[in-house]
Amino acid sequence: MNDLSNKGPVAKPLPHDAALLHVTGKARYIDDIPMPVDCLHLAFGTSPIAKGRIQSMDLSEVKASKGVVAVLTADDLPFTNDVSPSIHDEPLLSDGTVNHVGQPVFLVVATGHNLARAAAKKGKIDYVEETPILTMDEAMAANSRFEDGPRIYTKGDPAAAIDAAPRSVKGTFEIGGQEHFYLEGQAALALPQEGCDMLVSSSTQHPTEIQHKVAEAIGLPMHAVRVETRRMGGGFGGKESQGNALAVSCAIAARHTGKPCKMRYDRDDDMIITGKRHEFRITYRAGFDNDGQLLGVEFHHMTRCGWAQDLSLPVADRAMLHADNAYAIPAIRIESHRLKTNTQSATAYRGFGGPQGMVGIERVMDHIAHDLGLDPVELRKRNYYDAPNNRVRADNTTPYGMEVTDFELHGMTDQLLETSDYAARKAEIAEWNKGQSRLKRGIAFSPVKFGISFTLTHLNQAGALVHVYQDGSVHLNHGGTEMGQGLFQKVAQVAASRFGVGMDVIKITATDTAKVPNTSATAASSGSDLNGMAVKAACDTIRDRMAEFLSERHQCDAKAVKFEDGQVIIGDDVMTFEEAASQCYQGRISLSSTGYYKTPKVKWDRIKGQGRPFFYFSYGAAITEVVVDQLTGENRILRTDILHDAGASLNPDLDIGQVEGAYVQGTGWLTTEELVWDDKGSLRTHAPSTYKIPACSDRPDVFNVDLWDGRNPEDTIYRSKAVGEPPFNLGISTFLALSDAVSAFGDAYPALDAPATAEQVYTTIRRVRDGV
Amino acid sequence: MKKIHVTTTVNNDNVEFLCDPRETLLDVLRDRLNLTGAKEGCGTGDCGACSVTVDGRLVCSCLVLGAEAEGKKIATVEGIAKGEELHPLQHKFIEYAALQCGICTPGILVAAKSLLEKNPDPTETEVRYWLAGNLCRCTGYDKIIRAVMDTAADMREAS
Numbered sequence: 001m002n003d004l005s006n007k008g009p010v011a012k013p014l015p016h017d018a019a020l021l022h023v024t025g026k027a028r029y030i031d032d033i034p035m036p037v038d039c040l041h042l043a044f045g046t047s048p049i050a051k052g053r054i055q056s057m058d059l060s061e062v063k064a065s066k067g068v069v070a071v072l073t074a075d076d077l078p079f080t081n082d083v084s085p086s087i088h089d090e091p092l093l094s095d096g097t098v099n100h101v102g103q104p105v106f107l108v109v110a111t112g113h114n115l116a117r118a119a120a121k122k123g124k125i126d127y128v129e130e131t132p133i134l135t136m137d138e139a140m141a142a143n144s145r146f147e148d149g150p151r152i153y154t155k156g157d158p159a160a161a162i163d164a165a166p167r168s169v170k171g172t173f174e175i176g177g178q179e180h181f182y183l184e185g186q187a188a189l190a191l192p193q194e195g196c197d198m199l200v201s202s203s204t205q206h207p208t209e210i211q212h213k214v215a216e217a218i219g220l221p222m223h224a225v226r227v228e229t230r231r232m233g234g235g236f237g238g239k240e241s242q243g244n245a246l247a248v249s250c251a252i253a254a255r256h257t258g259k260p261c262k263m264r265y266d267r268d269d270d271m272i273i274t275g276k277r278h279e280f281r282i283t284y285r286a287g288f289d290n291d292g293q294l295l296g297v298e299f300h301h302m303t304r305c306g307w308a309q310d311l312s313l314p315v316a317d318r319a320m321l322h323a324d325n326a327y328a329i330p331a332i333r334i335e336s337h338r339l340k341t342n343t344q345s346a347t348a349y350r351g352f353g354g355p356q357g358m359v360g361i362e363r364v365m366d367h368i369a370h371d372l373g374l375d376p377v378e379l380r381k382r383n384y385y386d387a388p389n390n391r392v393r394a395d396n397t398t399p400y401g402m403e404v405t406d407f408e409l410h411g412m413t414d415q416l417l418e419t420s421d422y423a424a425r426k427a428e429i430a431e432w433n434k435g436q437s438r439l440k441r442g443i444a445f446s447p448v449k450f451g452i453s454f455t456l457t458h459l460n461q462a463g464a465l466v467h468v469y470q471d472g473s474v475h476l477n478h479g480g481t482e483m484g485q486g487l488f489q490k491v492a493q494v495a496a497s498r499f500g501v502g503m504d505v506i507k508i509t510a511t512d513t514a515k516v517p518n519t520s521a522t523a524a525s526s527g528s529d530l531n532g533m534a535v536k537a538a539c540d541t542i543r544d545r546m547a548e549f550l551s552e553r554h555q556c557d558a559k560a561v562k563f564e565d566g567q568v569i570i571g572d573d574v575m576t577f578e579e580a581a582s583q584c585y586q587g588r589i590s591l592s593s594t595g596y597y598k599t600p601k602v603k604w605d606r607i608k609g610q611g612r613p614f615f616y617f618s619y620g621a622a623i624t625e626v627v628v629d630q631l632t633g634e635n636r637i638l639r640t641d642i643l644h645d646a647g648a649s650l651n652p653d654l655d656i657g658q659v660e661g662a663y664v665q666g667t668g669w670l671t672t673e674e675l676v677w678d679d680k681g682s683l684r685t686h687a688p689s690t691y692k693i694p695a696c697s698d699r700p701d702v703f704n705v706d707l708w709d710g711r712n713p714e715d716t717i718y719r720s721k722a723v724g725e726p727p728f729n730l731g732i733s734t735f736l737a738l739s740d741a742v743s744a745f746g747d748a749y750p751a752l753d754a755p756a757t758a759e760q761v762y763t764t765i766r767r768v769r770d771g772v
Numbered sequence: 773m774k775k776i777h778v779t780t781t782v783n784n785d786n787v788e789f790l791c792d793p794r795e796t797l798l799d800v801l802r803d804r805l806n807l808t809g810a811k812e813g814c815g816t817g818d819c820g821a822c823s824v825t826v827d828g829r830l831v832c833s834c835l836v837l838g839a840e841a842e843g844k845k846i847a848t849v850e851g852i853a854k855g856e857e858l859h860p861l862q863h864k865f866i867e868y869a870a871l872q873c874g875i876c877t878p879g880i881l882v883a884a885k886s887l888l889e890k891n892p893d894p895t896e897t898e899v900r901y902w903l904a905g906n907l908c909r910c911t912g913y914d915k916i917i918r919a920v921m922d923t924a925a926d927m928r929e930a931s
Contacts (some may be wrong), residue, residue, distance in 0.1 A: 031808070
């Protein structure tokens with residue numbers, strides 16, 4: 001990578017690019033885009049049962065309902081009936097069978113959103129009900145799964161190591177799923193164009209996938225479908241594939257009626273129809289010596305994938321790839337069952353299985369620390385991978401054979417222990433707890449090592465398109481999407497730095513499949529890594545052309561041309577960037593370029609579980625203190641201290657925002673956010689009245705968040721690191737703190753399940769205290 | 773169904789509209805008056821994304837009927853800035869990076885402004901509990917609370 005010197009806006013704590021629009025209410029989300037008055041609105045009629053066949057369908061009342069223009073079933077679809085992002089197993093509308101409560105069966109097209117929804121309730125459908133497979137146990141018993149059998153990754157002989165170990169623990173751990181609860185529900189709109197072309201606006205993390213599925217559904221090549229995404233009101237993985245159904249419906253209805261069509265899910269529909277984080281059950285057995293050194297670990301992962309494959313295989317893979325978290329485990333076996341059930345098709349959610357894998361080993365460490373009566377931080381440090389500058393272990397590779405060469409956690413842990421005053425507080429808490437009968441406090445540390453790259457290796461590529469206009473203004477476009485994370489601003493900071501201009505020169509534009517094709521989802525935390533590099537490549541191409549032309553004209557070396565502070569310095573001459581652009585234009589220099597980037601070094605075999613799936617690792621560490629009430633199980637967070645590794649941050653304000661939000665979201669997953677399905681497979685927690693994401697009042701009383709002063713040893717954009725998902729895992733410290741507090745009520749290991757709702761904490765306290 | 777004729781004030785502008793008797797104030801604002809700053813997050817009054825004030829009282833506009841606006845003063849996020857001049861809360865939300873995806877931001881600003889009008893010197897706990905009805909999935913709330921507290925301090929100093 002040439003010229004890393006940074007005189008531009010990179011690394012500056014600039015606000016979100018749309019902050020002014022956000023605070024004035026002028027930022028447009030899909031449902032805010034002005035539409036022609038003849039715009040039609042869509043809603044799905046959905047299945048009330050979890051499994052069965054459709055015997056007969058009477059949609060006459062739906063068709064007669066006020067405002068209804070058309071009602072479509074699978075038979076009316078012109079081309080492919082599929083919205084799956086993976087293996088064509090997810091019909092847009094039921095193909096005669098239904099596989100979960102909430103599955104779309106027919107599509108209503110009406111003159112208003114509420115009219116469409118009201119009509120959708122009027123379908124009269126007779127089903128032949130079949131016995132659904134709802135739980136993981138039922139799925140295991142019926143061998144209802146994706147793939148031919150479990151995936152198994154092995155290193156060494158863990159069974160022998162555990163059997164021979166001085167001590168061992170074993171247990172089973174339930175880990176609930178999680179609803180994304182993006183505040184903007186899924187939404188899309190389609191505007192039919194001349195010929196048969198289709199313009200789609202979608203709240204999606206993956207415009208290319210929307211384009212692909214829309215093109216299939218209306219029988220056109222991808223070049224006839226253009227998808228645009230300016231922003232999402234939150235994504236979190238929930239808009240990686242789950243927007244397909246809405247965009248495809250809009251395009252089909254627009255083709256059918258010739259009119260613009262819009263669809264947005266009401267919150268309840270959104271929660272009932274769309275996929276969520278995968279629920280896991282992890283069974284473990286671990287052997288260790290009397291000092292807590294791990295000798296062998298066995299994990300058995302069961303994951304509830306729901307009815308369609310969606311992204312479940314790479315999610316379950318990533319859980320396996322994070323089963324070690326930060327620990328060098330000499331012998332380990334991970335067996336992963338991807339179970340097919342008659343529930344919503346579980347999907348991508350921030351961390352993509354990584355958090356489930358990681359909380360598994362953190363649970364093991366918690367159990368071992370309890371068993372040995374050893375300080376949990378000390379235990380963890382003893383098992384850390386070696387730091388690059390202090391190699392002691394003969395083997396510093398992960399369970400999948402990747403050498404860990406960038407391990408940052410030794411230094412980060414020591415710094416966080418000091419800034420959080422961990423040792424003194426832990427002692428004070430132990431003393432305080434002795435004097436309490438009703439309340440107990442707990443404190444816990446958890447580290448994060450998170451692998452960065454799409455594990456589906458070919459997705460690690462990105463494109464950009466940059467124009468410099470003759471007035472010196474710059475139009476910036478790339479394949480990444482903006483969901484609130486600040487990607488657009490971070491990438492614009494890169495562009496401004498490459499041209500040596502101010503941020504006001506750069507125009508950030510909506511993601512558009514007509515500008516940059518064949519993009520990957522903005523996912524896997526890869527947005528700024530991939531798109532930042534692609535934009536850099538495009539900017540540098542233009543800059544080099546400008547430098548060559550100007551150096552010739554001014555008879556100096558092209559290398560001596562500098563772009564900084566809004567000026568171009570050509571030997572002894574100086575001109576504004578605007579003037580330089582104008583001269584280049586008049587000199588017939590192309591001022592437009594694409595840019596392209598593919599991540600180097602990544603290569604692995606997902607069946608064997610061997611190789612280098614990740615370009616590098618991002619690290620983080622958190623210490624959380626909680627208090628619990630044994631009469632009610634109620635609890636709150638008293639203090640949180642976080643130190644997170646964003647490499648050389650492209651924008652510390654935006655990155656800290658990601659860390660704080662991710663921690664709170666991770667904490668929500670493991671504490672208050674409980675998804676409850678009844679014994680018929682119907683999701684009973686389908687609105688914020690019953691599904692509790694953290695609120696303002698739940699925020700830690702004291703919340704100290706810092707970025708680690710580091711830089712990425714790998715050649716990433718300005719040596720920064722990905723930051724979207726890794727800090728989600730910091731929420732594990734909250735769960736461990738609750739376990740610590742509960743353990744103060746008795747001698748037994750709490751074996752807390754997740755989510756640790758007040759009810760779960762209450763029953764676990766009873767078990768620890770009274771043995772019931 | 774016969775439409776209702778409503779005369780009201782929105783952000784100090786006199787406004788008239790016809791609406792269905794069952795239509796929510798949120799739908800009226802968004803679909804009839806093109807004021808799309810208030811958002812529908814849940815439609816059940818649990819998320820606060822549609823917060824507006826009616827005669828100074830903070831409400832979820834998804835739980836108010838459009839017809840109820842008759843003769844009232846409605847204030848939305850679009851009225852918080854005076855022309856190009858931002859309200860101190862808006863400045864602080866930008867300065868503190870108290871927003872990410874931004875879709876909860878209008879509701880939170882309306883709610884926070886309503887708090888500061890009632891209580892110019894709120895404790896942190898009062899801010900947290902006042903805003904507990906406004907869900908944000910992105911930020912983790914810390915920057916929001918600090919932005920509101922700091923705005924309150926500045927506004928007290930200025931008055």
